[in-house]
Amino acid sequence: MREDIKINPQAALISDKLIEKLQTIEDPEIGLDIYNLGFIYEIHLDEQKHCDIVLTFTGIGCECIESVPAQIEAALNQLEEIDSTTVKIVWSPAWKMTRISRFGRIALGVNPN
DSSP, rough: OTTTTOHHHHHHHHHHHHHHHHTTETTTTEEEEEEHHTOOOEEEEEHHHHEEEEOOOOOTTOOGGGGHHHHHHHTTTTTTTSSEEEEEEOOSSOOGGSOOHHHHHHHTTTOOO
8 A cells, every 4th residue: 555545544454455446547638547637635444444545636636536536436336345435525635647657657658856
């Protein structure tokens, strides 16, 4: 799991599965998944198998604001460890290009350093 994502111990136990699902959801304007873009800020999984996701987008005008939360819910609810998911969109702290992972920078042709 990325070091810049706040994750509780319960969610950390299935971090590989979470990453795999989050990497299937792309920002259609950028052509890269939301995990490597650094949109995800927090993941919390409780004992009742409910997952809370806190994320942001590149800006308020991002077209994927309408579709991505539903895609996250659908993807994560496929996991046996998760029965329900709530997605919260925040604008603070604002997303910055520095949140893009090294893999993401290479995929986008941006300086990977």
